[in-house]
Amino acid sequence: MDLDTPPPDLYGRSRPDRFLRRLTAFSDWYTPKLGAPGLRRSTRRRPPRPAAPLTLTVTAHTLIAADVVELRLADPAGGQLPPWQPGARLLLTLPSGRERHYSLCGDPADRYGYRIAVRRIPGGGGGSVEIHDHLHPGARLTARRPRNGFAFCAEPAVLFLAGGIGVTPLLPMVREAERLGLDWRLVHTGRTADTLPYTAELRSLAADRVEVRCDDRDGPPDAADLLARAPGGAAVYCCGPAPMLAAVQRALDASPARALHFERFGAAPVLDGRPFTLRLGVDGPELPVPADRSALDAARALRPDLPYSCHQGFCGTCEVRVLSGTPEHRDRRLTTERRAAGAMLPCVSRAAEGETLVLDL
Incomplete structure (x- = not known):
């Protein structure tokens, strides 16, 4: 058979199928268009627009x-x-x-x-x-x-530990745990009973699962004692002052619990800090930053109007621009490009020992 002659169709006819012929013609016309620059631009995914406040x-x-x-x-x-x-x-x-x-x-x-x-x-x-x-x-x-940033995973057994106002993110979790029929307990600690919000609301959910401990009546809470209330293999959700979180972290391994989720109420403690110096502006005053204090705290001692919010390096409210010096970035928000452009979050980021950071303030 001549290779240029179409083969017979399924019924032995020599003329080609009209539908396939038209489909082939359309494919020959459309396929090159897929590589056209205009089409490539039109199919590119656009970045999502930020939601309006x-x-x-x-x-x-x-x-x-x-x-x-x-x-x-x-x-x-x-x-x-x-x-x-x-x-x-x-x-x-x-x-x-x-x-x-x-x-x-x-x-x-x-x-x-x-x-x-x-x-x-x-x-x-x-x-x-x-x-x-x-x-x-x-x-x-x-x-x-x-x-x-503090999602509730709804594990079968849960211990909630709240320090003072730290009960606020835990309250909806407790409500959800009760709705799902989970094995949960909550301990709410504070200085005195009158300083603790939502006690009545929590007890209305399940009075036998809620324990209130007050320093003036029960003494300061011991982390190991609090964690002893966890069911075997439970997940712990903790929110409160930094010393409370640190104590719970240290005592976790020896407890019945097997996982810890926490949200810090206030600034995180400085880890592996080294003293360095801030200069506020090219010709501005110099401020020492001790090993155990943040750059934001040191700067606000002289400039109390400096904005801030989370104190933990994720919201970006305190962002400043570094004019000279090499920052040691410890935040969870700034991109590589923003850092390269000189951005820094002084609530958590620092510098090497002896370094001087000049800020655009």
Whole structure:
């Protein structure tokens, strides 16, 4: 047979199938287009646009414990709010411009209100005082959508350990553990009973699973004693002051528990720090940074207006630009490109011993 002559079709006819002929013609026309520059550009995935900030209004401002207020935040138009899961945080921009993270402690099923609780810290950075004194019903503020860095994995057996206001991210987890029928226990520690928020709400879920320990009545808590309450092989979720977390970490291996999830309430302790020097501006003053203090704390001693929020290197609020010197980056936010451009988060990042970092301040 002549190789240029089409073979007969399935029925022995010599003419080619019209459908296949047309399909071949279309393929011959379309295939080269796949490599065309215009088409390659049109099929490239575009990076997602950042979500617009939320505008929220305060609908309730309630004192729920000594120096602790609860805020309920809602959409000003009454619409639904973005969903969230237990452990999520909300980054608020207060009317003063301060940015602060707060754990959501309400019910994720409630799509019409966010709930946070804030302890007043008179000697802090001013955020808690502003919330206590100025964010009354009707006040408006903006927020980023909830983000979760402390997710609840719903293991079959769970021990929750809360230190003071650190109960806020754990409260939705406890509610979820009860809903799922998990084997859970919670120990809430604090100085005195009147300083502990949500005790009644927790006990209403399961009174026999909730234990409240107060320093004035029971003495300071011992981490090994707290962890002894964990069921065998349990996961521990802990939130509280840095000393409490450090003690729980040290005692974990000797306990019945097998996993630890935690969220730090306040700044992380400085590990392997070395003393170095900050200069605020090319011709500005020089400040020593001791081995056990952060660069942010040292700078704020002279510039208390410097912004900050998480103190843990993930929110980016305290970002500064390094004019000279080599920083030792310890954050979890800045990209390689941002670091190369001189960005630094002084809440956790440092420098080698004897180094001088000149900041654009």
